[in-house]
Structures are given as C-alpha cells and as structure tokens.
Amino acid sequence: MVGHGFGNQSVQARMAWRRRHPRGGPVFSGSAVATAFAPASAWSLEALMAEMNIDLGGLAGRPTTSQADPFQSALYGAGPGLIRSGLGAYSEKFLGSSSDFMQSNITQYLSNPQYYFQVNNQYVRNKLKVVLFPFLHRGHWTRITEPVGGRLSYKPPVQDINAPDLYIPLMAFATYIVVAGYALGVLGRFTPVALTIQFTKGLLGWFMQVILIKALLYSLGSGESPLLDIVAYAGYGFAGTSLAMLVRIFWSYSYYFVLPWFCICTGVFLVKTMKRVLQGVSRTYERHPSRNHYFLLFLVAAQFPMLFWLGNIKG
Secondary structure, eight states: OHHHHHHHHHHHHHHHHHHHSOTTSOOOOHHHHHHHTSOGGGOOHHHHHHHHHHHTTSOTTSOSSOOOOHHHHHHHHHHHHHHHHHHHHHHHHHHHHHHHHIIIIIHHHHOOGGGGGOOOHHHHHHHHHHHHOGGGOOSOOSOOEEEETTEEEEOOGGGOTTSOOSHHHHHHHHHHHHHHHHHHHHTTOOOHHHHHHHHHHHHHHHHHHHHHHHHHHHHTTOOOSOHHHHHHHHHTHHHHHHHHHHHHHHOGGGHHHHHHHHHHHHHHHHHHHHHHHHHHHOSHHHHOHHHHHHHHHHHHHHHHHHHHHHHOOOO
C-alpha cells in the first residue's frame, strides 16, 4: 500500500510537472527533475522554484531585456534639442554679426539710395540755380542735421538745398544723351553707333569725375564719404554741358563762351561742396590750408578738359 501510494504520488507529480512545462520548454538539470519526483512530504512549490532558480544561475523569473542606461537615454532625448538650440544660437549670432557688418560698412559707403530721390519741383529749381550760378547763392553751404535714433542724420534733399541727390544728375545725363543725338541729326551724322559712342563717353566721363573727387578727398584725409554722395557731385556737371551743347546747335560760336562759364561754375560748386565735406570730417584741412587750396584749384582746372571732352560731338 505504501509503495502503491508512493507510485500514485509520483505519477501525479509527473503529470503536474508536464502541465506546467509542456514539450518544447526549457530543459533543466537533473537536480530539478529529481526534485520533481521526490516524495510528497518533500514536495513543495517553493522548493521547486528555488531549485530552478539555482539551475538557471539566479536568472529565473527575471526579465531578459537589459536595463536602459539612464545617462544614454538622457543624452539620446536631449541630444537633438541641444544640437538644434546650439546651431540656432550660432546661426543667429553669425547672421547678427553679418548684418551689423553690412550695416556698418556697406551702408557707410553706399548710404540709402531712396534718400537721394526725395525731391520736388522747388528743390530741383533751386538746386539748378546753385549748380549753374553758384555766385548767386547767398545762403550757407552746410547741410542740415536732425536727430534720428539717438544720432545725427542729414535731412533729405527736399528739406535741404545743400543735400546731394541723384535725380538731377540722372536727368542731366539723359538730357545730355538726347541733345547729343539731336546734334548728330542736325549735322547729318546720326547713327546708332555714334549715339552709343556718345553714351559710353558720358558714362566714362562720369566715372572719371568720381575717381577724381574720390582721390581728392582721400588725399585730403577724408576717404570715408558715401559713394553715392560722390556720384551725385560728379554728375552735376552734365547740367551745364547739356545747356552748352544745346546752345551750340543754334549758334556754334557761342559754345566757346558758354561752356567755359559752366566749367567755372561747376568747379566753384564742387570747391564749395568739398570744403564743406572736408571741414566736417577731416582735421587735416586746417593743418595744411595752402596745400588744400592747391588741390581744390586743381579740381576747378580739371573741369575744363573734362567738360570740353564731353561736349565734343563726333559722328
């Protein structure tokens, strides 16, 4: 009976083991199997689980996935954000410094182009009187300033007769080309090539005048004047040249009296303007007055060959 009861208990224990571990499950060592077939008095679920844990090296009942590294996960989650914020700050700093460089350097020499076209009819009439008849100008030659954004800025041409503009030089240059084409037609030598040559000559003369004024200011210690200011000053000479060429069409001999007059007037206008520029930004003007007077006199003398060359029409 005892043996029969022990056999029944062994069979029951074996069936319970197979129900818990079907075929294809993990295989354990002999100690675990022996424990499963132990007598009923020695059988317990706790002992079986302890034996299984020992056979598996203490890994039974534990998850097989490795625990994530908190530092690695933290770097993985914060890495893209840190990179984006770092690149954003660097690009913002780079663009800001580039913008400051553009504003402090290019704007310093080119200024604002819209500023030079703020004119009206009254300004154009008064400015032409100053350019063509500077001896009749009784007012001052200094430019008017106003506080803008915490610093002093010059008023636009519509509010200051002494401010440079680009409207009159461009219109005078266009008039110069039209008068040259009309004169070529009167002389019977008008061709597209001849008009193109006259146009190219006008641009070259304007460029040479800019170089002359720029070199004069640089030699006198004022090389930081805005480029568009110099372009405007150099283009005022086309006003007198166009009038002299127009007079020549109706009376050829008067050209040799009218053009020298406009050469003197253009030279005096430029001298008055350059003296104002030099006194405003250069300290060397007061240190060497005689040398500066020679340079300004050379500027007046240079107007004669320049304007006579521009007024010479060849088919």
